[in-house]
Amino acid sequence: MALSLPGDFLPYFDSWEKKIGAFIEYRYGKSPEDTGVPESSGGGVPESEPLPGEASALIKGLPFAVKDNIAVKGFSLSCGSKLLEKLRSPYTATAVQKLERAGGRVIGKTNLDEFGMGSSTDSSALKQTNNPWDQSRVAGGSSGGSAAAVAAGLVPYALGSDTGGSVRCPASFCGVLGLKPTYGAISRYGLVAYASSLEGIGLVADTTPRCRAVFAAMRGGDPMDQTSRDAPPSAPPLYGSAAGSAAGRKVIGVLPAETIAKAIAAAAAQEAGAGDAAEGKALEAAAAAAELEEEIRKGFETAKERLSGLGHTLVDVDVPSLKYGVPAYYTIATAEASANLARFDSIRYGRRPDWAENPDDLIDKAREAGFGAEVKLRILLGTFVLRSGFQDRYYLRAQRIRVGIRRNFELYLGTPESTENGGEAAPGGRLCDAILMPVFPTRAFGRGEAGLPPFAQKAADLYTCCANLAGLPALAFPVGVEGGLPVGVQLLARAFSEGTLLDIVEQYEAKYPFPHPEGYKAFWRG
Numbered sequence: 001m002a003l004s005l006p007g008d009f010l011p012y013f014d015s016w017e018k019k020i021g022a023f024i025e026y027r028y029g030k031s032p033e034d035t036g037v038p039e040s041s042g043g044g045v046p047e048s049e050p051l052p053g054e055a056s057a058l059i060k061g062l063p064f065a066v067k068d069n070i071a072v073k074g075f076s077l078s079c080g081s082k083l084l085e086k087l088r089s090p091y092t093a094t095a096v097q098k099l100e101r102a103g104g105r106v107i108g109k110t111n112l113d114e115f116g117m118g119s120s121t122d123s124s125a126l127k128q129t130n131n132p133w134d135q136s137r138v139a140g141g142s143s144g145g146s147a148a149a150v151a152a153g154l155v156p157y158a159l160g161s162d163t164g165g166s167v168r169c170p171a172s173f174c175g176v177l178g179l180k181p182t183y184g185a186i187s188r189y190g191l192v193a194y195a196s197s198l199e200g201i202g203l204v205a206d207t208t209p210r211c212r213a214v215f216a217a218m219r220g221g222d223p224m225d226q227t228s229r230d231a232p233p234s235a236p237p238l239y240g241s242a243a244g245s246a247a248g249r250k251v252i253g254v255l256p257a258e259t260i261a262k263a264i265a266a267a268a269a270q271e272a273g274a275g276d277a278a279e280g281k282a283l284e285a286a287a288a289a290a291e292l293e294e295e296i297r298k299g300f301e302t303a304k305e306r307l308s309g310l311g312h313t314l315v316d317v318d319v320p321s322l323k324y325g326v327p328a329y330y331t332i333a334t335a336e337a338s339a340n341l342a343r344f345d346s347i348r349y350g351r352r353p354d355w356a357e358n359p360d361d362l363i364d365k366a367r368e369a370g371f372g373a374e375v376k377l378r379i380l381l382g383t384f385v386l387r388s389g390f391q392d393r394y395y396l397r398a399q400r401i402r403v404g405i406r407r408n409f410e411l412y413l414g415t416p417e418s419t420e421n422g423g424e425a426a427p428g429g430r431l432c433d434a435i436l437m438p439v440f441p442t443r444a445f446g447r448g449e450a451g452l453p454p455f456a457q458k459a460a461d462l463y464t465c466c467a468n469l470a471g472l473p474a475l476a477f478p479v480g481v482e483g484g485l486p487v488g489v490q491l492l493a494r495a496f497s498e499g500t501l502l503d504i505v506e507q508y509e510a511k512y513p514f515p516h517p518e519g520y521k522a523f524w525r526g
């Protein structure tokens, strides 16, 4: 099916894309049908659940963009890296094939931090993406190109990947919705691996109904990804629930940011007291980086007031193990990255050096020239935490913290199984349906002097990385604009309860429509 684009769309696209640089490659206006050719995959890809008519109209005949670490046949698959700059994908990811089958058309590949490592898109080796709200600022990362493209209205939705916040951070920097699904809810087949046990394909969308439809079209188990699965029967349905009615009123746990920052500061004092000055100092800096910017604090309060005004019950919760979330995340993510990125040897794929002494030299030279500084740093860190005799000190400790964080969340949220059996109530009464948290401690930051130092950027992953460590779904949504820049918050839920998150946010959006940057035009129905 050809895309039918309004006559004034292409000039609109060109003028925005020149300013924001969201795409690594795009095909608007470039081929007779203005689109890529969908892969005729035949029977390999499982059927998606049937969508209600009005939901399928939110996908059918409309374009979408895909982060350039997700495979789409015939398109680039650079992962934002020089090493893979010339790679064309020979196949298409399951999630993309499902959307194509639902009538969606890929029109381009979006910019990202190299291999998904970063929070700004500035560690892309290929280009810089600017924030549509203020082009001197970053779009967030690592799925910054996808978020910027949706925020500017260039596509109605775009796929991203979320390993530690990469969909939710740019979504909230750009003022759009960002969904990180439950681990395994969407097949990872065709997603270039960074940290396999933490990540999944997620999406950025302009509206909640669109986000729901696209998620519904993509989700489900896939024989090509053994970690993927269908939602269990106890999971709330995506369609046909009682959102907005009395039955739609939820118990929302609120995780105040101050509690976490204080817990980190206390841990810093404890480590310093125990004689580990370096660890104490690092934790102290992390506590400072976790502090919320004034505008974010304001936005968070607004979200609380509005959610309670909509009839939800808000209760305070505390997840004490979160104070070690960032060190646990970076230990596990870099360990997995060092193994996953070993495949980029320039022999099977990747740019080769002109000349090499022998195969080892070839691999060394290709990786030396092909990987950027952030990627090298993470590979080194990963091999460091895994080196023989030290796993217990770093990697296994991080895994124990990870289990602690998951249990902490389950105490409040339950598990799909425990809810089915009546569950065990959290302190203070019944289980929470969702937990409200900040996404990132700052709004979109600038560059150079106005930027956020690399350590603070990593420490700022605190609020997002815990959903990945626990494997839970999280939905970031904009609550407003403070000082000219969007502010987002996120809701987490029990595994496979994306339906609950979408219900709450859809009801919210109906009363408080999402903001748009100056110059935005709505081209997409829905």
Ligand code: GLN
Pocket: 115, 116, 117, 118, 119, 141, 142, 161, 162, 163, 164, 165, 166, 167, 194, 333, 461
């Ligand atoms: N900021 C996180 C990181 O740099 C985000 C990673 C991700 O989700 N891909 O690792």
